[in-house]
Amino acid sequence: MRHIYRCPLRWADMDAYGHVNNVVFLRYLEEARIDFLFRPEKDFKQGSVVARHEIDYKRQLVHRHHPVDIELWVTEIRAASFTLTYEVKDGDQVYVRASTVIVPFDFEAQRPRRITAEEREFLREYMDDAEEKAVAA
Template sequence: MRHEYQCTLRWSDMDAFGHVNNVVFVRYLEEARIDLMFRLAEEAETGAGSAAGSFKGGSVVARHEIDYLRPLVHRHAPVTIETWVTKVNAASATLDYEIKDPGEVYARARTVIVPYDLERGRPRRLTPEEKTFLEGYFDDSAASGLR
């Protein structure tokens, strides 16, 4: 299953050439990732009546990869960001993304996240609940195709 996030484009996202700045794409990925790992995981937690793994213990980005495929210009309609999990390890997970409209893909990206113990200031292992939640979004049939 893939997570779809509708991301609103802001006027300030544009650069001097009239298209969304490359750095802003990473912010869009962050918005989609937060929606998945915090909002949806928290809703799953509430609905399940037990800890579904809303990553409240903390997580950090260990790596980003992004291929920019075509310019994205500002408009009033949101852009869709699809997010899915391609790998779950004991102490990390890999998320792939497409920033797109129907028939158009603007960027493909990948992020490696590491759960992080904020109090101790060091990486930690994924909890069983976090793994279960992430595995619900697992899809390795169509990896992002990053070069």
């Protein structure tokens, strides 16, 4: 299953050429990630930090007044980290493909922590079948 976030575009997002600035895409990914992780029914209450981003720009996104879709899914779950993969797109037109490695973090103790059983169960709901089979093997 994939999580879909409808990301609004803002005037301040564009560069001098009227395209969404490349740096802004990282903020879009953050918005999608927050929308995914911090929902009332499923929540990483203890917090998390980003350990790594990878982003591939496929084509320019021209500013407009309607949102762009960000599809997000889980591609890897480890003991103390997980990887989210994203596509920023309109239908079949992909602007960006990206991934983020996230580490659950205990802010009170100021250290990384392991993924809880509840968090693991939640994350598994968003794994593609191919990735889930690879993790189970």
